[in-house]
Amino acid sequence: xxxxxxxxxxxxxxxxxxxxxxxxxxxxxxxxxxxxxxxxxxxxxxxxxxxxxxxxxxxxxxxxxxxxxxxxxxxxxxxxxxxxxxxxxxxxxxxxxxxxxxxxxxxxxxxxxxxxxxxxxxxxxxxxxxxxxxxxxxxxxxxxxxxxxxxxxxxxxxxxxxxxxxxxxxxxxxxxxxxxxxxxxxxxxxxxxxxxxxxxxxxxxxxxxxxxxxxxxxxxxxxxxxxxxxxxxxxxxxxxxxxxxxxxxxxxxxxxxxxxxxxxxxxxxxxxxxxxxxxxxxxxxxxxxxxxxxxxxxxxxxxxxxxxxxxxxxxxxxxxxxxxxxxxxxxxxxxxxxxxxxxxxxxxxxxxxxxxxxxxxxxxxxxxxxxxxxxxxxxxxxxxxxxxxxxxxxxxxxxxxxxxxxxxxxxxxxxxxxxxxxxxxxxxxxxxxxxxxxxxxxxxxxxxxxxxxxxxxxxxxxxxxxxxxxxxxxxxxxxxxxxxxxxxxxxxxxxxxxxxxxxxxxxxxxxxxxxxxxxxxxxxxxxxxxxxxxxxxxxxxxxxxxxxxxxxxxxxxxxxxxxxxxxxxxxxxxxxxxxxxxxxxxxxxxxxxxxxxxxxxxxxxxxxxxxxxxxxxxxxxxxxxxxxxxxxxxxxxxxxxxxxxxx
RNA sequence: GCCCCGGUAGCUCAGCUCGGUUAGAGCGCCGCCUUGGUAAGGCGGAGGUCGCGGGUUCGAAUCCCGCCCGGGGCUCCA
Numbered sequence: 001x002x003x004x005x006x007x008x009x010x011x012x013x014x015x016x017x018x019x020x021x022x023x024x025x026x027x028x029x030x031x032x033x034x035x036x037x038x039x040x041x042x043x044x045x046x047x048x049x050x051x052x053x054x055x056x057x058x059x060x061x062x063x064x065x066x067x068x069x070x071x072x073x074x075x076x077x078x079x080x081x082x083x084x085x086x087x088x089x090x091x092x093x094x095x096x097x098x099x100x101x102x103x104x105x106x107x108x109x110x111x112x113x114x115x116x117x118x119x120x121x122x123x124x125x126x127x128x129x130x131x132x133x134x135x136x137x138x139x140x141x142x143x144x145x146x147x148x149x150x151x152x153x154x155x156x157x158x159x160x161x162x163x164x165x166x167x168x169x170x171x172x173x174x175x176x177x178x179x180x181x182x183x184x185x186x187x188x189x190x191x192x193x194x195x196x197x198x199x200x201x202x203x204x205x206x207x208x209x210x211x212x213x214x215x216x217x218x219x220x221x222x223x224x225x226x227x228x229x230x231x232x233x234x235x236x237x238x239x240x241x242x243x244x245x246x247x248x249x250x251x252x253x254x255x256x257x258x259x260x261x262x263x264x265x266x267x268x269x270x271x272x273x274x275x276x277x278x279x280x281x282x283x284x285x286x287x288x289x290x291x292x293x294x295x296x297x298x299x300x301x302x303x304x305x306x307x308x309x310x311x312x313x314x315x316x317x318x319x320x321x322x323x324x325x326x327x328x329x330x331x332x333x334x335x336x337x338x339x340x341x342x343x344x345x346x347x348x349x350x351x352x353x354x355x356x357x358x359x360x361x362x363x364x365x366x367x368x369x370x371x372x373x374x375x376x377x378x379x380x381x382x383x384x385x386x387x388x389x390x391x392x393x394x395x396x397x398x399x400x401x402x403x404x405x406x407x408x409x410x411x412x413x414x415x416x417x418x419x420x421x422x423x424x425x426x427x428x429x430x431x432x433x434x435x436x437x438x439x440x441x442x443x444x445x446x447x448x449x450x451x452x453x454x455x456x457x458x459x460x461x462x463x464x465x466x467x468x469x470x471x472x473x474x475x476x477x478x479x480x481x482x483x484x485x486x487x488x489x490x491x492x493x494x495x496x497x498x499x500x501x502x503x504x505x506x507x508x509x510x511x512x513x514x515x516x517x518x519x520x521x522x523x524x525x526x527x528x529x530x531x532x533x534x535x536x537x538x539x540x541x542x543x544x545x546x547x548x549x550x551x552x553x554x555x556x557x558x559x560x561x562x563x564x565x566x567x568x569x570x571x572x573x574x575x576x577x578x579x580x581x582x583x584x585x586x587x588x589x590x591x592x593x594x595x596x597x598x599x600x601x602x603x604x605x606x607x608x609x610x611x612x613x614x615x616x617x618x619x620x621x622x623x624x625x626x627x628x629x630x631x632x633x634x635x636x637x638x639x640x641x642x643x644x645x646x647x
Numbered sequence: 648g649c650c651c652c653g654g655u656a657g658c659u660c661a662g663c664u665c666g667g668u669u670a671g672a673g674c675g676c677c678g679c680c681u682u683g684g685u686a687a688g689g690c691g692g693a694g695g696u697c698g699c700g701g702g703u704u705c706g707a708a709u710c711c712c713g714c715c716c717g718g719g720g721c722u723c724c725a
Contacts, residue, residue, distance in 0.1 A: 201650080205721060212650095312725070367721080
């Protein structure tokens, strides 16, 4: 008896599949890239069998389709390299989030930019040859023999580590690679490709292993998509905070003079930072946090008590005075604990929330430094919450609410949430009892559920001392950034003996929550800068309004207008009227000043101001007071808006 | 930390392959002229230990070595 097998095309049409024929033969030409049968991905050349469920054909719009596309592209890359550099030994070549790479051992050599161009040309040739990509299964032993005969030592190594008895290889023309698949049916399916750059990486990511040359590439079904991607890359490059920041005179990192990973905040950057920090402080006070300060240095012993020293010593700046070892603080937790422990605490005082803009220094390895995003000195919006187990879930909920409020205030709308839990198979690797962990993890999940968030559970990703929630946000050009982290800690309360007296008069150990929502001010600032490409919203702009006299004879009136703006609390400055009007407007545009008030003969006479909004052009003239009323809300930080104006 | 690539004026870059006048350009800066109505007015000028140190050479921005700093990766990210 034969059941019907259905074949669903990417456009939603459903065909009846013919048993014994390949999928490829039954669908319109190049209408799909790969297929999913009963949850398993198969090549389009797969022969339809009886008794399988619906076959779903996938195209480039699906993650699996893209992955297959890029995976085959990586094989084309490897084939091109083998043609041009027969002595190259193949490493691995996966699809990645965007595009693909392939690793090669060139015996100590590396690829020049000209090599990369030649490789790209050769890849195009392979595409043009439209070679069939053929899957072949063989015994592992047979495969080892095959790759040994080709001198592919890394493939042999991979094979020897595998458990499977039967492995698959894929052939296209003269090229053969060990690969699980699936792949596109022909190399000609790849329409537009680009070799992006080369770099080096260690075999299996281990620096004791040989260095491989990693070549990155990208490919798309159409030239337009490739062009759009390259444009977007260019856009991302232009937004790079390391370029835009100094360009807008916000900050600099003169590492030759002060050392790597350290930031100098220039006046305009400092203005923005101050606005952000003031906002944070007000909001935290409103949300029931207390503001504290702690020193930048302390005896190294403090971190011995916290247990950080063993693990963290290499990251700490340590020095000696009067025979005692001191360290610059790499984190604020112990100080906040000391605030808590300065007296005996009752359950009535909990939860206690201590907040500090805590500047810390960590000796990050030089290779990981990256502008503001990974610096050696940075300021955390750090808080430690001491709570009873009963209040834990509600407290987590509140932290998440605050986090969402902050993110939305800064213009981020899209989030991704992850919970890192322990690995229940290895409880011995974690601090705390199974009850502790289960209660804590369900508190985290329950809080997220109540908030209506979707989240991903990363089992085994928790730190030994407690589970955590990480929040990533998505920026204006679709990139994801890890920002907020909310971590439970069963460890420090025990080490420092952090307790409270409960309703029955008995002493209990608190549960501690570490949380940094923006993460670090520096990092967040860098992300904001890239998110807005330097065009900060009005409430964050370092100069909100520039008064721009048409000629020097308008300077007096311009000064009056400036004074009115400053008195109203607006961050405003004055253009000095030197040079042509067009030139000065251009200057202000490049400086990304959001609003220009142009003052000429007409304005002096009428007492009005001509308003120009960046990106929108001339908005026409209006009365100065009318202008202030119209824009004041936008000038203010989100928490100060609505009603009581300050002028 | 490791691998590869790089460092020339405040910025972006040319010159380096093959050593040889006084190291160039654009932007910015300064001065003068221009008093201009919504993204570049004109003319002139100043500005450089060619990342730092050493070596080779009659002679080094250029070739060699070491170091510092940056970039792309790997790794790390309590």
